[in-house]
Amino acid sequence: MKAVAREHLVVPDAVVQAVLSQGKVEEAPHNLYNYPARFAPTFPHEVIKAFSRKGELVLDPFCGGGTTLLEAMRLKRRAAGMDVSSLAAFIARAKTTPLSVHDRYAIDAWLNCMGDEEPAAPAVDTWGTAEEREHYERNCPEDAKVFFKWAVDKVTLLPKPRQQAFARLVLLSVGQWALDCKSTTRSLQELKGEYFKRLRASFEAYFDFLTAAADANELPRCRLASLRRVINRDAEASEDEGRIPKTWLPAQLVVTSPPYPGVHVVYHRWQVRGRKETPAPFWLANQRDGAGASFYMLGSRHEENLETYFTRLQGVYASLRALLAENALVFQLVAFSKPSWQLDAFLGAMELAGYSEVYVDSDADCVVDGRIWRYVPGRKWYARTQGKIPASKEVLLIHRPLPVAAGGPTISA
Ligand SMILES: C[S@@+](CC[C@H](N)C(=O)[O-])C[C@H]1O[C@@H](n2cnc3c(N)ncnc32)[C@H](O)[C@@H]1O
Numbered sequence: 041m042k043a044v045a046r047e048h049l050v051v052p053d054a055v056v057q058a059v060l061s062q063g064k065v066e067e068a069p070h071n072l073y074n075y076p077a078r079f080a081p082t083f084p085h086e087v088i089k090a091f092s093r094k095g096e097l098v099l100d101p102f103c104g105g106g107t108t109l110l111e112a113m114r115l116k117r118r119a120a121g122m123d124v125s126s127l128a129a130f131i132a133r134a135k136t137t138p139l140s141v142h143d144r145y146a147i148d149a150w151l152n153c154m155g156d157e158e159p160a161a162p163a164v165d166t167w168g169t170a171e172e173r174e175h176y177e178r179n180c181p182e183d184a185k186v187f188f189k190w191a192v193d194k195v196t197l198l199p200k201p202r203q204q205a206f207a208r209l210v211l212l213s214v215g216q217w218a219l220d221c222k223s224t225t226r227s228l229q230e231l232k233g234e235y236f237k238r239l240r241a242s243f244e245a246y247f248d249f250l251t252a253a254a255d256a257n258e259l260p261r262c263r264l265a266s267l268r269r270v271i272n273r274d275a276e277a278s279e280d281e282g283r284i285p286k287t288w289l290p291a292q293l294v295v296t297s298p299p300y301p302g303v304h305v306v307y308h309r310w311q312v313r314g315r316k317e318t319p320a321p322f323w324l325a326n327q328r329d330g331a332g333a334s335f336y337m338l339g340s341r342h343e344e345n346l347e348t349y350f351t352r353l354q355g356v357y358a359s360l361r362a363l364l365a366e367n368a369l370v371f372q373l374v375a376f377s378k379p380s381w382q383l384d385a386f387l388g389a390m391e392l393a394g395y396s397e398v399y400v401d402s403d404a405d406c407v408v409d410g411r412i413w414r415y416v417p418g419r420k421w422y423a424r425t426q427g428k429i430p431a432s433k434e435v436l437l438i439h440r441p442l443p444v445a446a447g448g449p450t451i452s453a
Pocket of ligand 1: 075076077078079101102103104105106107108122123124125128273274275276296297298299300307335336337338
């Protein structure tokens with residue numbers, strides 16, 4: 041095996057500051073749904089700006105709510121995201137789907153029609169089978185259940201699928217605001233008032249984002265979707281993924297965060313009144329769930345040594361090599377429940393997948409052993425109540441793929 045020298049990378053201060061950012065995510069369209077463990081948008085923004093060029097492909101194999109994709113589009117790059125969760129794919133797609141002034145008229149007219157209506161469950165439930173409804177409505181407080189049934193029924197009256205998707209995305213944000221990690225419940229009137237308020241305000245803010253992105257790309261707004269692909273799939277065995285146009289490949293940059301090893305993050309449910317979980321987000325997004333938490337976390341966090349997690353992580357990155365340029369860079373933000381051994385296991389999986397680590401060339405305080413560490417603000421209540429736990433620290437890991445012909449690397453200090 042050939043020894044490779046440790047590579048050091050000059051990382052602009054803007055990137056370091058973006059990694060350390062503690063700001064709340066308030067700008068549209070990122071704030072249209074607060075995807076669990078999402079990036080501060082400034083992180084992918086600065087990384088994409090510094091380490092890729094206009095027109096190049098940026099890949100996020102664990103794209104969640106689509107933060108990387110949105111920032112890539114804003115910066116005139118092409119973007120491809122994969123996620124095993126149909127809910128995440130729905131959110132990422134809805135957040136990157138252009139809307140027109142005609143869509144605004146349609147949504148306004150729709151809101152005006154419903155303005156005086158008292159929310160009530162429709163006489164006949166048309167969504168799913170009785171068994172499915174029982175599953176998706178589980179642990180939903182009564183008023184929220186009635187409101188969701190009413191709203192989901194009304195959404196189907198919007199003429200275009202993209203309008204329906206936007207209305208569902210905003211409905212998801214209202215559901216999250218009302219239920220997720222909340223101990224109090226909201227009345228029907230409060231829920232309806234919030235939905236109407238958010239729909240109007242979100243449309244305006246989203247439209248401004250689309251207009252700015254279209255100007256930056258010198259494209260009509262309606263063509264923006266042609267800059268991105270959102271693919272609902274397991275990122276493992278993705279080497280032959282045909283939905284990324286061949287002319288976009290290879291990708292120059294990966295900006296991502298995988299599920300964190302051993303860390304409890306609930307991506308696919310809301311936690312109602314304590315820790316009771318509801319799968320309602322899938323219902324509101326018109327997606328199917330049916331999988332347990334480990335499906336979204338590369339394996340069970342309770343497994344000793346997290347063997348499944350690290351084997352699957354290796355599988356994902358091994359297959360991604362086929363989609364990456366030889367000199368591509370992979371930026372990942374990762375947290376660990378037990379950094380003392382999981383960091384090494386993570387790096388080991390990357391090495392076995394055929395990547396060599398790249399170290400940050402800086403003597404800033406946040407850089408330890410060539411890696412930038414940060415505290416994560418505002419993790420969900422189960423982390424907040426315990427104060428600064430290992431999982432509230434994240435590290436930025438940077439890698440490059442080794443040439444496909446090369447064997448596994450041996451790192452010399
Ligand atoms: C930390 S979140 C990503 C959040 C994202 N960076 C954002 O800003 O919204 C990790 C995501 O990985 C997804 N995921 C887990 N296993 C996967 C797999 N095998 N292939 C693709 N996505 C997967 C989860 O569903 C989750 O959405």
